[in-house]
Amino acid sequence: MGTDFVEDWTIVSTLGEGAFGEVKLLVNKTTSDAVAMKMIDLEKHPKASENVQKEICIHRMLNDPSIIRYYGQRKEGHKEYIFLEYAAGGELFDRIEPDVGMPELIAQKYMRQLMSGVEYLHKKGVCHRDLKPENLLLDANDNLKITDFGMATIFRVRGKERPLETRCGTLPYVAPEVLKRPYRAQPVDIWSCGIILVAMLTGELPWDKPALDCPEYHKFREEQFPSFSPWNKIGNMALSLIYSILKAEPEKRATLDQIHKNRWMCHTFTSNDEKTNCPGSPKRKCYGAGFIDDVDGKICQSQPESLRVSNINDVATAVTHNTNDIISFSQPTHLDDLLLSTQLHFTQSPVNQNHYQKLVKRMTRFFVNTNWETTVQQLCDYFDKQSFKWSINSGMVTITTMDCRNMQLVFKAHVLDMDGHILVDFRLSKGCGLEFKRRFVKIKQHFQNIIVKGAIDTLWLVPTK
Known part of the structure; x- marks a missing residue:
């Protein structure tokens, strides 16, 4: 295994x-x-x-x-x-449909859980400093969990708070004062939560960076933004909350207590609710299921x-002193490779929950009716036409390109032959989750003629006996 x-x-x-x-x-x-x-x-x-x-x-x-x-x-x-x-449950960004977002009911749930987690961190004197959808995971019960503390720091000890100096985070999510320094800890995490809420509701990030030389941010500061995307996709109630969070002056920014009591946070949404007074908002679907400066880098990416x-x-207490075989390049490096190396089959219901582990339903995979060789060739032809750099190794195609912010975007396509069923599974390796999702949507649209409609994308892993 x-x-x-x-x-x-x-x-x-x-x-x-x-x-x-x-x-x-x-x-x-x-x-x-x-x-x-x-x-x-x-x-x-x-x-x-x-x-x-x-x-x-x-x-x-x-x-x-x-x-x-x-x-x-x-x-x-x-x-x-x-x-x-x-x-x-994977990463939060996988629940955000590019340029659309998610229903307010779901966004409100995640926002409440996010603010609860941030409040806990701040009470402990910890500032995360890199809050973004890629660093927010979901458990098996669809509850949000904050992860990846590689940029976190302790800002308060014995009641005494210190100003922070390190310029770190991910540019579209950082607060403007981080680019200037020094800055207070709590407001920068709160700012990032506001950007996350924009992403959840609209499937967009509002700007490349919070600086006046960025046209989108300049329009926001000059209050010229209401008729532009993504702001015209957001209802008035949510927009009021976001505007109170995204205040350039940290001392004017909404506090955690004010956010908890906000009208949008307390409103009772239903699955049938549609936002009002936001004509630019597209129809939403309900899904069931870097920038580092003065920092040497992140220890790891968050988990899929x-x-x-x-x-x-x-x-942790069971680790032995024999670590020679921990890394093996012959072993599967992704779970779908693991699936291929074990007994795999399709089913609509589990046979025995004690012996089966369910793979989470995701948006970034599909089945095709072509064979393995044809599928790989068509993918590579498409990447060539898009001027993407790509390489292939053992059925995994690694694609490298630049996103709309001229930042590197790396993702991988796994083409797996499962007893005649060809699965094409895409996963983000490096870069913005929303930009990755946009690329996937275009790829899926291009291959509509070979995609198997209505194919089950929830697989079951049978451990070897």
Whole structure:
């Protein structure tokens, strides 16, 4: 099934890669429990040591339903391991339809949970500093969890607050004062939450960066924005909340208490609600299921979705001293590769929940009626026409391009032959989640003639016996 890490625990997938290391998925062979493991090679990345220790220190302080759970850490030789809760529901950005967003009912739920998590962090004296949909995960019950504390810092100790100096974050989400420095901690996280709400409601980011040399931000500051996208997609009630959050002066920005009491946050939405007074808003669908300056980089990217999580033993204490076989390039690096290497079949209902792990339904995959070779060739032809750079290795096509902000965007297409059923599965590797989704939508539209309509995209993994 994968590479043995310790007794009964197997590495079955690489979940993400970052500047300093990787995130692996560990699964217990007996119980099917799952845990995410950050693995950092300090010999290759000696500058990461301080960041890792800071992240571990912060994780140890936190215990809240809105924060990804920390299980422990282990150091073996020059490798550092951090064990975290595995979020089965994937990343929040995967629930945001590009240029459309999500229903207000769902956005309000996530916003409430996000603000609850941020409030908890700030009470603990922790500032996240890189809040964005890619760093917000969903558990098996569709509850939001904040993750990726690689840029977080402690801003208050024994009641004394310190100003922050490090210019860090992701440009479209950072507060304007971060670009100037110094800045207060709490308002910058609140600002990022406002941008996240815009993204959830509209499927767009309002600007490239919050600086007056950015035309979109300048229009916003001059209050010339109401008739422009994305603002004309937002109802008056939500727009009032967003405007109170996105105040350029931190001292005028809405506080957590004011946000909790806001009319939009307290309103009772129903699934039939449509926003009023926003003629530019497109019809929405309901789905069931970087910038770093003065910082050496992020330890890892946040996790994509996959196996359902149940209670897990303390893996951190079970690590042995034999780590020679942890990384194996012959092993599957993504869960769909793992699916291919085990017994895979399609079903509309689980046979036995004790022995099956459900893969989360996602928007960025489809089945096609062409064979493997034809599918790969058509994909590569399309990427050539789009002037995308691409490379292929073992059925995985890695695509590199630039997004609308002239930032690098890297995503991967896995073409998997499953007993005659060809699955094309796209996953973000680096860059903006919304830009990735826009690319996927265009790719899917281009291949409409070979996509199998109504195909089941929820697969079941049968562990090897």
